[in-house]
Structures are given as structure tokens and as C-alpha cells.
Amino acid sequence: MTNASTWIEPHPHGIYIKPADAWIDPSRPVKRALVTHGHADHARGGHRQVWATPETLDIMALRYGTKLGNPVSYGEEIEIEGVKISYHSAGHVLGSAQILMQYAGERVVATGDYKRRADPTCPAFEPVNCDIFITEATFGLPVFRHPPTKDEIGKLFTALEENPDRCVLVGAYALGKAQRVIAELRQLGHNAPVYLHGALEKMCALYEHHGVELGDLRPVMDTEKDEMRGQIVLAPPSALNDRWSRRLPDPITAMASGWMLVRQRARQRNVEIPLVISDHADWTELTDTITEVDPEETWVTHGREDALVHWCELNQRKARALEMVGREDEDDG
Amino acid sequence: MRAFATLIDRLIYTRSRNAKIDLIASYLRDTPDPDRGWALAALTGDLDFPTVKASAVRTAATERVDPVLFKLSRNFVGDTAETVALIWPEHMREGATEDIRLNSVVSQLQGVTRKDAPRLLASLMDRMDANSRYAVIKLATGGMRVGVSARLAKTCFARAFGLDVNDIEEVWHALAPPYTELFAWGEGKSGRPDPSGIPFFRPFMLAHPLEETRLDLKDYAAEWKWDGIRIQIVGTATDVRLYSRGGDDITGSFPEIAENFEQVGVVDGELLVRGDAQGGEAASFNALQQRLGRKKVSAKMREDYPAFVRLYDILFDGEEDIRAQPWSKRRARLERFVPKLKASYFDISTLLEARDFGHLEEIRGGARDAAIEGVMLKRRDSPYIAGRKTGLWYKWKRDPLNADCVMMYAQRGSGKRSSFYSDYTFGCWTEDGELYPVGKAYSGFTDEELKWLDRFVRQNTINRFGPVREVEKTLVLEVAFDSVHESKRHKSGLAMRFPRISRIRKDKPAEEADHVATLKNMIT
DSSP states (O other), rough: OOOOGGEEEEEETEEEEEETEESSSSSOOOEEEEOOOOOOOTTOSSEEEEEEEEHHHHHHHHHHOOOOOEEEEETTTTETEEEEEEEEOOOTTTTTTEEEEEETTTEEEOSSSOOOOOOTTTTOOOOOOEEEEEEEETTTTTTTTOOOOHHHHHHHHHHHHHHSSSSSEEEEETTTTHHHHHHHHTTOOOOOOEEEOHHHHHHHHHHHHHTTTOOOOOEGSSSOOOGGGGGGEEEEGTTTTTTGGSSSSSEEEEOOGGGGSSSHHHTTTOSSSEEEOOOSHHHHHHHHHHHOOOEEEEEEEEESHHHHHHHHHTTTTTTEOOOSSSSSSSSSO | HHHHHHHHHHHHHHOOOHHHHHHHHHHHHHHHHHHHHHHHHHHOOOOOOOOHHHHHHHHHHHHHHOOOHHHHHHHHOOOHHHHHHHOOOOOOTTTTTOOOOOHHHHHHHOOOOTHHHHHHHHHHHSSHHHHHHHHHHHHHHOEEEEEOOOOHHHHHHHHHTTHHHHHHHHHHHTTTTTTTHHHHTTTTOOOOOTTTTTTOOOOEEEEEOOOOOOOOOOEEEEEESSEEEEEEEEEEESOOOETTSSSOBBBOOOHHHHHHOOSSEEEEEEEEBOOOTTTTSSSSHHHHHHTTTSSSHHHHHHHOOOEEEEEEEEEEETTTTTTSSHHHHHHHHHHHHGGGOOTTTTTEEEBBBSSSHHHHHHHHHHHHTTTEEEEEEEEOOOOOEEEEEEEEEEEEEOOOOEEEEEEEEEESGGGGGGSSSSEEEEEEEESSEEEEEEEEOOOOOHHHHHHHHHHHHHHHEEEEETTTTEOOOOOOEEEEEEEEEOOOTTSSSOOOEOOEEEEEETOOOGGGBBBHHHHHTOOO
């Protein structure tokens, strides 16, 4: 039996660490915020003090104009009002971290969002031994088993081969997914220029500044239509069917997201090439991670918490669903 | 099975008709018999496995997966076949799945008992990848829903082997899946299959719209153009089949017509529903729609919407093919044929007696019967030829009705139009000065006008509801439509038939658009 419930409280708008008077990923302005990563549903502006990895602080500065923060590197240990706090890589996006809290002889890990498979743009998830494991469950249903990323990227190469006169327009979220798709393309030997929607340029530059090489990137804005035939163009999902796409040469629409596994979801978005590429753990990764970390209790923050809690119970693991609000706004998948 | 599963998957994500045809055609060329024939039948919904029900799929799944996890997944995904395909436990290592022949899957599904169906499905799915599992479930339980009509399937076949689609029509319906004779003919390995003795569809003769041309009634016969469903009735010694315009078998929707056609022959006519309004005369197309698309019809349906056929041509009189004979000879044959049929289900479309073309125009102008769409003109010496050949048949539609309406909402189109707001909902004024929607149109404008309309929508948006934008009620659209009917589905109580944008009235103030009451007076 753990005592954690006495010093750590889940609330709809964040996880509260009582002795430190600090919140993890609060969705409203607070005095002290510990931020796991830069996506809008986890990182908000307006906090008096912020602790996050240097990469996440840079991302927050770029997106929300937040100025100062307290950088905490992976593995470094800090202390706030007697609570020992350290950040460990989560493998979700650049700078993403799990937060380990130690207090009164107990260890609690809040994962934020995470995944287990390799991502060329950020370090891999580090399993951290703990008593309470607070996990996400975005893809927490057994239908979600993400296919190998290489096969999904391969669909883009096939489309380019079959349609040398058209371009392939890939919808990808501006933070994380876009850079990962580019990096995966590069890993598989795609050295041609990749053309970018204006909304992606700054984040790509930030990634490169942090040492993630993305190769030859060019703005769509300054490019002649014909130059993009047989090439890959990246845009945020909102631009896929927008007027902006009229400047492209007869685009074939693709979209990179874990939700693309479900046919109806892909069709709803008018997607012709669904790319099942996710920055979240799929069902197998979620359940394997719980087994590997082997905590005394598992708390499930957001996503399909019912199913994951049910799985824990089937496997004689103590689990509870936390009711969190306002997640999955931006980085859906 | 993998090639078939890939085809299904690609069809789901392909929106252009032409691209679909290419995908299917290349599958038909590259796949061996009899697999490709089964695939074709599956696509057009002509494969049925009566012992394999949707419940067999659920039973198979819940034996492998925890029922709570299955239910939560099903609720999230929204489709049982897809849920089962994705959730099915994979014991094999990646790449170790089998590529089971489609033919083997089909013959196992055909041979299975109801009791063994779940076990068979499970053993098939155990050996397959997720895409193939999805395809096998859809195959087994029907409902591919990839948008392939019978006509489209024939077009694909024609493209695969460089044939004329009308040549295929003739033999298609005489053959059963897996159509090996058809493929042998397609590949030039054998002659054209002989379709005699089995009822099958013959392609319809079609009409061109009559634009400015004026015709001499010495050369052309005139009759009403009925606003129903074009239908072909094929009676053989043992069977009667009804076919729609696209060659789909619609016998099941109108069983009383088939039951009461007790002759051998092939006739062409209009399926109508008798309405009370005209004292037993034909009712509007709206009434007919109540029965369309139903696989089975209840006794009440048959009673409320009694169907009959108004005949206007004959292709086969008994066993004799008279399509090569001139229209006037066929008409004489038809006039002798119809009295042999039951009068309550079949009558003949009478000819219009007009002194000259001007007189015919008067007759056409005076027609406001709900079941009349205009006038048909048929060349008296023309044979019955499949398709649309210039100069033989003309349709001369009633002049469209017009109304000035105000644009209220706009929605994005699909495919090439997905970045344009190209579907418009428009309304007319009520007595209280409110706008009520009266219809929706997405055609009639030029590309230039579309660009202008798209810009108007974006610059005048006042509200967004998902994909729909509400606009300032300032733009008047002149809408043309064939007729207007009462409808409970719309707030205005009206529904338009074939509405299209005929002009953008930038000059007209919105207050001067038409009133709902004006439209009500146009109801036929």
C-alpha cells in the first residue's frame, strides 16, 4: 500500500504535488509548473515559475513567448521544498521528459506522453523504477498496434514512383511529427529537398539548432509549382484541404498520425495515403512498459483509460483512472 | 488474398472514379482465375455466404479477446469488421503470415455450416495480416462499400481487356461468378459466351437532350417523358428479372411487377407508382423513391406505393430479337404485346398527337402532371441501339422552374473541389421575414464563378459548424430546378428536384429574393 495519495493529488487540470506546491502540466496558470514537453495540451503560458528540459523551454519560448524558466537536464536532480525531482527522457518529441518525484521514501513517475520505438529526433524512453507509475493512454485500446515506421514511410516512396508528375502532401503536426517524418525520410536515404508550409519552418529550425539534422528544407512559398513535382511537401493537418494547397502540383494527400490506423478516421480527413506514424505508445508498448516498470500502482491520465485500467485488473495490477481534462487538443496522435 | 486486401484498401482511399477503374482493371489483368472472378463478384455485392453471419465474426472475436476490451474497442472504432481485424491477436512473427488464395477462402466459406463458421473465420484470420483479416470479414459478411456499381465493374473489365463496355453488358448477366468464360473471352482465349436462355440485361437505348434543334414530326414520334425509374423487364420461360438503368437487378424491390409479367420477351418502360392525387394516375418521383433501394418490401409498402410499368419499347417479342427493326415496327409489336399483360400492372405510353412542332411545344408547355418530365422524340425508322446515338432519340425536358434564393450556408466539396466551398444551401423568405432553407446545389456554375463564390463564402463567414460555414445573407442565387415537392424533412416543408445554380445575381438585393409561398405555388 502506498501513501502517495497523501502528497500527490490528481486534479482535472493537472497533477498537484502538495509539499512542493507545484503542478505537473497544469492547464491553468499556477505558481510552480513542471512541464513534461512542449505540446499545447501540456505546456501553457502564464505560470510564475516553470521547470522543464532546456529543449522544452526553447519550444515554449518559440510558441508562447514565455521568457525565463528553470532548465533541468535529463538525469539532473533538483529539490523543491524537500521533494526530489528529476527528468528522464520519454521518447515522445524533442525535450520530452518523464518526471520522477521522490518524497517520504516513495518514488512516483509521471510519464507525460511517451513512446517506445526509435525516433531519430529524440532520445529513447528510459524506464524508471517507481512505486507509482502515472501513464498516458492515448492509444490505450488493443486495436492500436502501430506498424513498423519504415513500412509507412515506404508508402510515400511508392506514391512518388507511381506519380512523378504530382507531389505528395503530408499532413503532420508542427511540433514533433513533422520533424520526425523528415528525419525518418532522411534515414531511409531520401536526400531530395523537402518543401515546407510556412507554419513548420521555425520549429524545424529549432530542431536543427538542437542538433537534429533535417537536410535540405525549402519553403513552399518561394518555390515554383513545377519544381515540386515528384517531391514531398509537409504542412500542418489544417492546411491539407485548404486554399494554400492550390499552389501545389496536383497533390496526393497523406497524413501522419496514429489515428490513421482507423479507416473511417482517415477517410473523414480526405486522406489518400494514411501513414500510421505515432509519437505515442501503442497498446503493446503501453502494456509492455507497465510490465517492465512493474510499479505497485498504475494511474492512467488521459486517453482510453477504461481499457488500460481493465487490462491492469485482468493482470492483477492495481490501477486507477484519473480524470484529466483538456488533453489531446493539439498533438492528436 | 493479400492482393485482394490491398485492392480493397486502396479503393477505400481512392476518390476519383477513373483512378478506381485503373486499380480494379490492373487487378483483373494481373490476378489468375478464378480468384479475380470472385473478387469482381465481391466488389459488386454478388457473393453471398448464407451460413456466415455478422454474429459469427463477433463470436470468433470474443473467444480470442477479452469481451470488455472488445466492446470498448468496437465503440471507439465504430465498425465491427475493422475492430476485429485490428484487435485479432497476432501470434506469428512479422512476415510469417500466409497469402491464402482467394479461391480457397471462397470455397471454404461456401462449404461451411452455420455452427462451424466462427471456427473457420478464426483459423483463416490466425494466418493473415490485418489488412487481409479486414478483407476476409468484409468478404464473408458482405458490404464491401467501396463504391463499385455493376456498371463500374463492367467498365473496369472493359478497360482491363480493351473491350467495349456495351459488348460486355450483353453477356455479363448470363454468367455467374467467378466468370471464367468472361475472362477467357477478355483475354482472347475463347469466343464470346452465349447468353441465351438465362434472363439478363440488355443495355438501354438513351436520348440526347434537345437543345435548339426543331424536328419534323413526320420523322419523329412524340410521347411523354415519364418521371419514374427506367426499367427493363426480361421474361424467359422460367424466370422474370427487372433491371434498372445501370443494369442492377431490382426484382426484389418490385416483386409484384415480376410476378405479374407472365410473358416471354424483353420490354423497356418506366416504373411508376400510382398516386391518389390524380385519381389513380402516376404519382411523382418522390413517391417512387420510397420503394427504391429496398431489398425486401413489406405488404404495406406495396399497398401504399403500388407500382406499375408504363411500357414504351420492345426488344424481344417472345424469343425473337427485334432490336434491328425500325421503331414504328417495334411500336406495332408493342401495341399487340401489352394487351396480353395484366392491365393493373402494365400499360402503354400513349403517343402525343400534334399537328406540328409548334403544337407539340404547346402541349409540352401545358403539362404539369407530377409524373411528366417533358417530351420524348423518337425517330420512326431507328433501330434499338445501345447507348446514346445522335439523331435517334431526344429528350425535351419541361423548362426548368426558377427561383431567386439567398445563400445561407456553404460546405467544402470533395476530390478536386476539396479546397473550395462548392456546396451551397439557400433559402427563401417566410411571411415573418425569416429565411428558411429550401434546397442545396453544387452545380450549374463555371470554374470562374466557383472561384468567385468560394471567395464570397470566405469573406462573408459569420459562423462555422465543423465543415459548414454560415454566411451573411446578402447573396442572391438564381436557382433552376425541375420541380418542387412537399417534404417533411425541411423546415420550409419543401424539397426541390435537381436544383442547380443558374445565375449569380450580384445585382439583386437579398430582400427581393422569392418567398417560400411562391415556391409552394409551384408544387406539382
